[in-house]
Amino acid sequence: xxxxxxxxxxxxxxxxxxxxxxxxxxxxxxxxxxxxxxxxxxxxxxxxxxxxxxxxxxxxxxxxxxxxxxxxxxxxxxxxxxxxxxxxxxxxxxxxxxxxxxxxxxxxxxxxxxxxxxxxxxxxxxxxxxxxxxxxxxxxxxxxxxxxxxxxxxxxxxxxxxxxxxxxxxxxxxx
Numbered sequence: 394x395x396x397x398x399x400x401x402x403x404x405x406x407x408x409x410x411x412x413x414x415x416x417x418x419x420x421x422x423x424x425x426x427x428x429x430x431x432x433x434x435x436x437x438x439x440x441x442x443x444x445x446x447x448x449x450x451x452x453x454x455x456x457x458x459x460x461x462x463x464x465x466x467x468x469x470x471x472x473x474x475x476x477x478x479x480x481x482x483x484x485x486x487x488x489x490x491x492x493x494x495x496x497x498x499x500x501x502x503x504x505x506x507x508x509x510x511x512x513x514x515x516x517x518x519x520x521x522x523x524x525x526x527x528x529x530x531x532x533x534x535x536x537x538x539x540x541x542x543x544x545x546x547x548x549x550x551x552x553x554x555x556x557x558x559x560x561x562x563x564x565x566x567x568x
Contacts (some may be wrong), residue, residue, distance in 0.1 A: 441475030
């Protein structure tokens, strides 16, 4: 019979697995950004305090690629204002010799949306992300690289969350 053929059985198993996974709500990262970007925030200007350059770049990149929003530097555009960004590392665990073996990385970002005149359209929104980070003192360079990669990943996650919140909280009627 045709279902006893190995190739046919594999195809059927793969199809059943795909149906099962899609039915449970699973989706790839980034596939869930379904909240449309408000038309009144296109074009938009991104301003931030000193030290928020990486976050500003990531916000601009995400707005251009995911939402097709034009990021401009004109005074007449609404503003995504990065009020603050704080990255910190705290010790979670120590070795028997008193050296750190695990850290907690925290990223806290505050942002609000204003119109061109400075009126707040979306009040201050705070995103707080945390990641645990194991540290091996014999692999110092690799650990520093891993910490930087974790920080970049946290910035990407925070950007995704911030933009989704702005899109969801933006007033439906023009102010």
